[in-house]
Amino acid sequence: MSVSPPVPPIELPEGLPSAAVIDLDAIAANVRALRGHAPGAGLMAVVKADAYGHGLVPAARAALAGGAAWLGTAQLSEALALRAAGLTAPTLSWLTVPGDRYAEAIRQGVDIGVSAGWALAEIAAAAREVGGTARLHLKVDTGLNRNGCTLADWPQLLEDALKLQADGLVSVVGGFSHFVSADEPADPVNARQLENFVTALDLATTAGARFEVRHIANSPATLSNPDAHFDLVRPGLSVYGLSPFPERPPHEFGLRPAMTLLGRVANVKRVAAGQGVSYGHTYVTSTDTEVAVVPLGYGDGIPRHASGTGPVQLGGRRFRVSGRVCMDQVVVDLADGGIGRVAAGDVAVLFGGAPGEPSAQDWAQAAGTINYEIVTRLGARVPRVHTGSAGR
């Protein structure tokens, strides 16, 4: 029998009403685990949207410490923030708009994802202005019908990009795409997209492009589809220890949730049976009871859709939000085993990664959304407290 070492409880720093405690060692360990899932490929840790709510710079440093060779962001401003913090790892941004900060991106050596001809023209102008060479990854739409160049326009994009490369204004270093339904591995759209991707890569080779990196795999494809790994996998969610498959918990993949959301009980008081609780009295106590007030609400990113259902752990027991989620707080009826066991100052766990704790996935289910949204929408009012040593 193997006994795992005791896990120290995750603490809410004294005096804080709430915090998202983020274990940087978990992020590094998750990257190591993901590299094990895709041993033949490099890994780009996707750190867009403040690293899915985990804190852009510390999360990026931890991911690099865990073996990520690349960082990925949606917007150029996110990549430039990484550069401003001193991170020099290869970094790609793929969602740019006309008038974007291309000159800065070129100066800072940020790779740019290109989906359309207008972007090539602007990037070429910026490269001339800066006297530099822009590093480009050309994005092909293999079926998502979101960003990316259609297969019909792909030959032209290649030709234009390679012309600019011959002029020394750009260097075409990558070719990439994005999945529609990688979280449903049996969906035939996955195979169709891979076929389209290979077709696009062949066209690129014929046109004379020599991509250093070809990449299409997000978290679910990294974890479930080795045929999609190519030179580089591009996971986001799983870097933070969450599973992209709602029915399969992260530990099945060797992943550990990095974020624990904690709130300090602000008040506990008696409420009689038959009393409505919180706005609209959508919840009514069924016995004489105690209620606890936890200072996290939709102003902190707690979804109001989880009113009456979101799980809250107090004193080692799991309760549900009683009634409406308010802007700043939720109320929890302690009738189910919590009366006399919870006091002001105690720490509630809304979600975390320890066995038995509610998870971001539980909150997603309660709110009718996905775990991605639960961590990423966490509000600016919630302090991010980083623990662990990875990347520091």
Ligand SMILES: *Cc1c(COP(=O)(O)O)cnc(C)c1O
């Ligand atoms: C967000 C994103 C990813 C990461 O997706 P996950 O499912 O979080 O792993 C990868 N590539 C692109 C283009 C993205 O927008």
